[in-house]
Amino acid sequence: MCGRFANDLPKELMQQIFRTTGPAPEWLASWNIAPRQPAPVVRRHPATGERRLDLLMWGLVPNWARSMDRQPINARAETVATSGMFRAAFRSRRCLVPATAYYEWKSGSHPRAPYAFARRDGAPLALAGLWESWEYEGDILRTFAIITTQASDAMRPIHDRMPVLIADRDQDTWLNAPPQVAGDLLHGTGDDVLRFWPIGVAVNNTRNNRPELLDAG
Secondary structure: OOOOEEEOOOHHHHHHHOOOOOOOOOOOOEEEEOOOOEEEEEEEOOOOOOEEEEEEEEOOOOOOOOOOOOOOOEEEOOOOOOOOOOHHHHHHOEEEEEEOEEEEEOOOOOOOOEEEEEEOOOOOEEEEEEEEEEEEOOEEEEEEEEEEEEOOOOOOOOOOEEEOEOOHHHHHHHHHOOHHHHHHHOOOOOOOOEEEEEEOHHHHOOOOOOHHHHOEO
16 A cells, blocks of 8 residues: 655646646645645646646545545555446546655564655656545535555565556556556556665654655664
């Protein structure tokens, strides 16, 4: 799974890297984004088809839901096209979730040992996501989930799942192509792209939010 991530990219840099148009929300850097918190998301505008940078809440609420009882933060790549929770969003509401790193905790360790994962070249991550709009009593809530897949051999000792990463060259395909084509991008990332390292347990507490969370522990 992917249960926490960091994004310290300035708004203007995200607009440039992800080639978004139109207004964008102000964004304060966060090194400990947790479920049910807002985060920047790159999505195709429903009316114009242009790329937009918006703040959405992490934890997907489908438009048919009667309540917010269920808010999955992850969708499995193996079932995202068929799951009743995600298939409508996968057809037409795919998105990119910018990040500078994501966190996983080593399975079976006590206390849980956190690790940070980032690109070896220092470039931002583009996590594959889905988004939804949910209306309740006249208010619109827009939410997202991150798609995960099986971890690579090198990362599996830490966790058996990892977020799907969308390469720069595949971003237009992910956002715009038919689901049958976009589905071909739902695979793991090679060990030559990502690096990971142990970090301190301060990240375990969502109230802690500072750059030092990424320091090697």
